[in-house]
Amino acid sequence: MEQPAAANKPLYLRMKEDLLRRVQSGEWRPGELIPSENALAAEYGVSVGTARKAIEELADERLLVRQRGRGTTVAMHTHRQEVLRHYRLMTKDGERVNEETSYLDVASARASSTEAKVFGVNRGTAVTRVRRLRLYAKQPVVLEFLSLREDVLPGVGALIRATQPEVLYALLEREYHIIIAKVSEKIMAVKAEAEDTEALGVRAGEPMLEIERVAYDLNGRAVERRIMRARNDTYYLSEFA
């Protein structure tokens, strides 16, 4: 059964979808207060209980943050990342890996066939490619290759060069009002190549973790693709309850 018009869905769901739309549209930006439940209930012509339920579901999905006595804000990436634990690469002694970041190069290019595929665009579309290192205790631990869609993020290369951000998704949020809502990662075991030897000092042929990540915005649009090659003394942590 396909959903007909927005019709006979429950009120609170239709309201929730509209609130989501308003966040997507940039009407309310990350960090900003949205109207109170009373105000929203009045605006939508529903009871506060119904408005509450719509808001609460978005808060459960960590798109909104409620604070008693203060109000409801749109979640910022810095807040979401803590809960979602986007950074799951750990050192052997259980510390997070992204202590420091060192950018190697930022360049514009034409999308390869794999990039085109994950982004759902034509081959040759403009992308920005970034190479950088993640350091822990002053030692390079992870070598990263980023690809970003220039059609969605115009001028992102210059921005990255200028600001060298520690957390890319916070920059996307701040500068482009794009909220990364979902991330998918494939973890594989691979052999170290010459490039890994040079950047990380691992011996060629040694096993390494390779992680391919695709990041999606609120609309489910793939925005960034990333390949991470991690030194052998790190592990990937995955917990679910």
Add this chain to the structure above:
Amino acid sequence: MEQPAAANKPLYLRMKEDLLRRVQSGEWRPGELIPSENALAAEYGVSVGTARKAIEELADERLLVRQRGRGTTVAMHTHRQEVLRHYRLMTKDGERVNEETSYLDVASARASSTEAKVFGVNRGTAVTRVRRLRLYAKQPVVLEFLSLREDVLPGVGALIRATQPEVLYALLEREYHIIIAKVSEKIMAVKAEAEDTEALGVRAGEPMLEIERVAYDLNGRAVERRIMRARNDTYYLSEFA
């Protein structure tokens, strides 16, 4: 009504914790219907709204399953696993790996120091060790080493030998009323050893994924430890939203 001075936690939270306790205790078993929200509200002397909120939170945590018109049941592992996607190892073409399981050996042993550490017991405590293979398209893909606490699961070795279960956690639920509520996994890249060559046919020294899993029950007690060594044409999938 006013706050009964007992504990300063909200009513619905205390009720929720008591419901959790009753599931843990085995009073309501996986698959069974628990009393309706009306009945529970009456029993606890609270309004249906409050009872509803307690039940709803446990349903959000996937410990309970609500069905309109039918009632509320304790979630069975088979239901939870779908949602939690416990099986995240995939073949290159995106299929789940655990199509078929072949048991190699089941034996009793004394806990090694690492086993003792993860289980929080003394070294030498009795454990059951299991070796088995996961197959896909008739080919062995993953080699698994399981350790189970015999103090918590008496006679589990014999049970496994007899039933050769496809899904271990369903057996724990059925036979011991132990619900696996949390799982933690460390993923590493390692070199293939002789044992991997023999069992999986991978060349010695080739990179493989090694996953160390610890499974916890509702009380947070570590019940099982598992090491999985996966052939190179598989990957580990991790999604979070």
Add this chain to the structure above:
DNA sequence: ACACGTCAATTCTATATAGAAATAAAGATA
């Protein structure tokens, strides 16, 4: 045997209300 309608039980949606608890800003006081 089989289809159909009825009915009770259960969760879900929606509304309304009252007071508690936390927060932030404005105001009062030393």
Add this chain to the structure above:
DNA sequence: TATCTTTATTTCTATATAGAATTGACGTGT
């Protein structure tokens, strides 16, 4: 100036109620 008090705002807790939607069991009729 600095600190305490008050006040308004907002979310959170708790109760109460009415009807809709879904399910499963029961009974009836053909």
